[in-house]
Amino acid sequence: MKRQLILEDGTIFIGEAFGSDEDKTGEVVFNTGMTGYQEILSDPSYCGQIVTLTYPLIGNYGINRDDFESIIPSVSALIVREVADLPSNWRNQLTLDEYLKSVNIPGISGIDTRKLTRLIRKHGAMKGVICSLDKNAEEVLSQLKAAVLPIDQVKRVSTKTAYASPGSGERVVLVDYGMKHGILRELTKRNCDVIVVPYNVTAEEIMRLHPDGIMLSNGPGDPTDVEAAIPMIQAVQGKIPLFGICLGHQLFALANGAETEKLTFGHRGSNHPVKDLATGKVALTSQNHGYTVKEESIHGTDLEVTHIAVNDGTVEGLKHKEFSAFTVQYHPEASPGPVDANYLFDQFLENIRAAKRGDMSYAEA
Structure with a gap:
């Protein structure tokens, strides 16, 4: 299933949906770590943010019970280049897709995360929304520009x-x-x-x-x-x-x-x-x-x-x-x-x- 990422500057990325099917709005940021996606997802400091992972393959060692940094993650959504469907690790208990579905966090894969990272580096972190393709992009963009992100994180x-x-x-x-x-x-x-x-x-x-x-x-x-x-x-x-x-x-x-x-x-x-x-x-x-x-x-x-x-x-x-x-x-x-x-x-x-x-x-x- 296709899904779109719309940024407040009007840039649109179209990719593959994984995780929850909910639409989510937040501040789009990027993390350059090569590993540690489970800790990143569960870090409360990402509350209300849509996190882009710059390392191209995410989810290859799955999700385990030990590496969480909080019980309930508060990140809004996840953006990756490629998500692994068949993780391989002796501690693996869930795939990344299964975990995100269980905690109601949407993800989008298959987009050019290098281009997205360059945009953020040039223009700064900006508001964005991940939503289904059947949503009118112009209407979503108008709502996004008017949206005020919460300050009670x-x-x-x-x-x-x-x-x-x-x-x-x-x-x-x-x-x-x-x-x-x-x-x-x-x-x-x-x-x-x-x-x-x-x-x-x-x-x-x-x-x-x-x-x-x-x-x-x-x-x-x-x-x-x-x-x-x-x-x-x-x-x-x-x-x-x-x-x-x-x-x-x-x-x-x-x-x-x-x-x-x-x-x-x-x-x-x-x-x-x-x-x-x-x-x-x-x-x-x-x-x-x-x-x-x-x-x-x-x-x-x-x-x-x-x-x-x-x-x-x-x-x-x-x-x-x-x-x-x-x-x-x-x-x-x-x-x-x-x-x-x-x-x-x-x-x-x-x-x-x-x-x-x-x-x-x-x-x-």
């Missing part, structure tokens, strides 16, 4: 109630802005006593949990839409060691007087080089974000840039000059991707132990 993907992942080590309050399970896995692997809380948690509610450390998770959308996070971060930093990832990094910057802006097409993939300014070392990282912290806005704040992206020089890491608080724009838990930056979880725990010894200024990233 964090509310949609965050946990509604707090819950615990018990451990016998340091207590970490993990604020869920759209948390990938990989973050929780890394903390529990280190025997942390983790309490996951909703995105709109207050500083008072966090402090009543008597945390040793606070982690700000990744998440979708524009950080300026998550207004509740700013006063909370301002109130807890300096009292409890803090570590932020991706959206958590951006919210930390906003809470300290810096500004964010939207990137033309974002960073999404598992091979992004990041330079540590203190050591000069370059790590390959997994990334998924459409916004960045404006470097010039950091001047005059209590923040210091610790990492930059090698490809475009954007800010990839921050630390507070006085408090035990640091953040990174990339994903040290990977999932999918390299584990070069995995040591940051250990650094966070070292900061917690230093704070217990009375040193709250220990904030090296």
Whole structure:
């Protein structure tokens, strides 16, 4: 069955339908990873987006029960060049098509994903709709141009109630802005006593949990839409060691007087080089974000840039000059991707132990 992808600039791609038969609208973005489509599909940071995978063959190792980053995926739709009908892997339990049907996510294959990626790189991420061929393209385009994409993605993907992942080590309050399970896995692997809380948690509610450390998770959308996070971060930093990832990094910057802006097409993939300014070392990282912290806005704040992206020089890491608080724009838990930056979880725990010894200024990233 044929299906069409219509972009807000009027470009139309016609391809083969797979997955759900529903029509879906969203922001069209691309990811350059060669593997990890299951983790990408289940990453809450893609909430409301139509994801294009630039690697030409997707689905060749199927879907398994272990590699999900959330229980219920929130991506709008999937675009691939070719989808594998006969996956081959010892962990395979479902084909990609079967899985997408089960979670009501439409897909389109057989289109020129290189052309689509070039369009996004040139003009930026744009609105798009995947729909059946019997829909009038002009009418769909008119509706698409008038459509306003939602700004409540964090509310949609965050946990509604707090819950615990018990451990016998340091207590970490993990604020869920759209948390990938990989973050929780890394903390529990280190025997942390983790309490996951909703995105709109207050500083008072966090402090009543008597945390040793606070982690700000990744998440979708524009950080300026998550207004509740700013006063909370301002109130807890300096009292409890803090570590932020991706959206958590951006919210930390906003809470300290810096500004964010939207990137033309974002960073999404598992091979992004990041330079540590203190050591000069370059790590390959997994990334998924459409916004960045404006470097010039950091001047005059209590923040210091610790990492930059090698490809475009954007800010990839921050630390507070006085408090035990640091953040990174990339994903040290990977999932999918390299584990070069995995040591940051250990650094966070070292900061917690230093704070217990009375040193709250220990904030090296």
